[in-house]
Amino acid sequence: MKRTLSALCRNKPGVLARMAHECGKYDANILSLAAGETENPEISRIVLCLDGDDAAIDEVGSYLDGLEEIIQLDDLSRKDFVDRELVMLKISMDPANTAQLMQIFEVFRANVVGMGQETVTVEMAGDLERVDGLIQMVKPYGIKSMCRSGMIALKRGDE
Numbered sequence: 001m002k003r004t005l006s007a008l009c010r011n012k013p014g015v016l017a018r019m020a021h022e023c024g025k026y027d028a029n030i031l032s033l034a035a036g037e038t039e040n041p042e043i044s045r046i047v048l049c050l051d052g053d054d055a056a057i058d059e060v061g062s063y064l065d066g067l068e069e070i071i072q073l074d075d076l077s078r079k080d081f082v083d084r085e086l087v088m089l090k091i092s093m094d095p096a097n098t099a100q101l102m103q104i105f106e107v108f109r110a111n112v113v114g115m116g117q118e119t120v121t122v123e124m125a126g127d128l129e130r131v132d133g134l135i136q137m138v139k140p141y142g143i144k145s146m147c148r149s150g151m152i153a154l155k156r157g158d159e
Contacts, residue, residue: 001051002049002050003050003051003052004049004083005047006047006153009071010044010069010071015044022064023050026052028056028057028060030049030050033046033047033048033049033150043071081156083127085148085151086123086125087131087146088113088122089121089122089134089143090119090146091119091138091142092141092144100141108137110124131148
């Protein structure tokens with residue numbers, strides 16, 4: 001089962017490595033990991049998207065929640081949350097498919113950020129379904145390279 005954990009933690013060396021190690025120890029696969037400073041430079045938010053059985057992910061959560069560096073841990077899978085991911089794609093392009101690709105980019109609100117003789121590079125931010133949708137639509141044209149940022153997420157509402 002897929003689950004999303006969000007941790008506010010002290011911005012110190014080694015915290016991310018400890019978290020990743022615990023996921024492997026409990027056989028929870030990290031599908032996505034994003035980390036960065038919050039509005040307070042002494043605090044970071046780490047968002048982990050995990051795949052594994054519920055018991056294993058619960059064990060990971062319990063361990064992480066007990067770390068002194070962790071200020072707050074939320075299982076966003078059990079709450080209403082908003083998420084985004086950034087994807088950059090380098091796609092094969094020739095004069096015969098340029099118009100079709102540009103239409104796809106427009107529908108998905110993807111921005112062209114670079115062009116070569118035979119490729120176009122686009123970026124798009126959106127939820128997982130939208131990112132996956134763009135990838136599926138351009139796959140037949142030939143994806144030369146791709147980079148995904150990993151999911152970032154926050155709880156909805158005033159919490």
